[in-house]
Amino acid sequence: MSKERYHHGELRAALLDAAEALVRERGVDGWSLREASARVGVSPSAAYHHFDSRDALVRTLSERVIARLGERLRRAAHRASGDHRHRRLIAYGRSYVRWALEDPAVARLAFAAGHTDLRTPISPHPHDVLAAELDRLVDTGELPSAARPGAEFVVWAAVHGLATLLTDGLVHLDGLRAVDREAERLIDAVLTGLTREQPPARPWPTPRSAHSQRLADRAPDTPTTTTALASKPTEAPS
Amino acid sequence: MSKERYHHGELRAALLDAAEALVRERGVDGWSLREASARVGVSPSAAYHHFDSRDALVRTLSERVIARLGERLRRAAHRASGDHRHRRLIAYGRSYVRWALEDPAVARLAFAAGHTDLRTPISPHPHDVLAAELDRLVDTGELPSAARPGAEFVVWAAVHGLATLLTDGLVHLDGLRAVDREAERLIDAVLTGLTREQPPARPWPTPRSAHSQRLADRAPDTPTTTTALASKPTEAPS
DNA sequence: CGTACATCTGAGCACTGTTAAGATGTACGG
């Protein structure tokens, strides 16, 4: 399955793999389509039979990576143990940040601008996994349901921000332990903050379950929050 | 000061301006050095007498933009009024997010990877402005001093994360009002969370004033947090 | 076996960042 000239093969997947490896090795922009093609053993123009453009290739890769992250986050939350109130979400946050740090270039590519097609659904999207966890928190009474609507974006912002600051080199923490602690502290702070939130009648669309705040079903009058890249409810990743 | 062939002129500044405009118009990567040179009325290679590479140009621009943001944030915090406990920091967060949304491409460029030289000091760095505000909060007794060390990174992560999610199109809020409310909610949650933080003896380097957590003075034993792009205490921007 | 079709190749276009050598204007001591 290696030496053979591709033809009826998995050129598409092979190109994605090569591109991902190149991003990992040389950074988000330190590679060319030609290079990926060459690495796969194919002429530069072959790629254009599988992707409209280099950008399309990158977008597809981004989606694949995000879906993998989503799966990882879901598993992390489900496996979470301990006696901390917020253990599941702390696991979520820790896993998110660790993922970004393990592969900074790929992480950066995943969320880079323009890769969000709004229309393309992503399998277990990190946002949806988070929303599900928050719903669970409401069910167990650990989060007042009044605080639920939109809470996903508060938590996501916090986690995503820490990950971004770290991968972009704006903040540096020495060692994985320090990173874990920081993530934990952040999640804990945000969640207790949300829990004790004054209820000054925030005009949010009525509480909903996860996988809901989409472009489609926006509340008509109030300003509405929408997520790019929503997903079909549940689905195993490739 | 216009038609004249540059020579003894401000080519350097003019190139930065042209590049910034191009980024604004066509996105972080939708422009070339040659184009910026042409717009300024100069040959492509002229730029190389002022910058080592295109990347160096971008780095310099990034620093200029971050410094401008820092100044803006400082002003916003100082001007803050109202009776909310966290009004100054809410103003900070709101201003940060608004800035990012006003000019998404430029904001993205500002914090993009590799532009952080660790060595180059940035005039009023957003991090330092934030740290100063947190110190103030401790002084007025609104934040327990035990929660102070490292708090800057928690708050920064939250704010930066919201800004990033918005500029990268991962989350969409309809209207500036909604954005402001979200920023407010986020800051408020994080700060109350930090305030009520259980004191499980977090091993942080002893509390310090702002402008402190640098590469230089790290606590020797505990994992240490350092910021890229620190700054001289105070200084008017160009 | 031969035709239809997806798949890949080769050559080439306009463009990029970057370098080297040389032209050009500016400043300033005689």
Next chain:
DNA sequence: CCGTACATCTTAACAGTGCTCAGATGTACG
């Protein structure tokens, strides 16, 4: 007022890029 020194900018060229298009090549299937 001249001439030399120097910073500044230009011209020409390099290798490499994304992308297109006409054609070669292999694969499947009647």
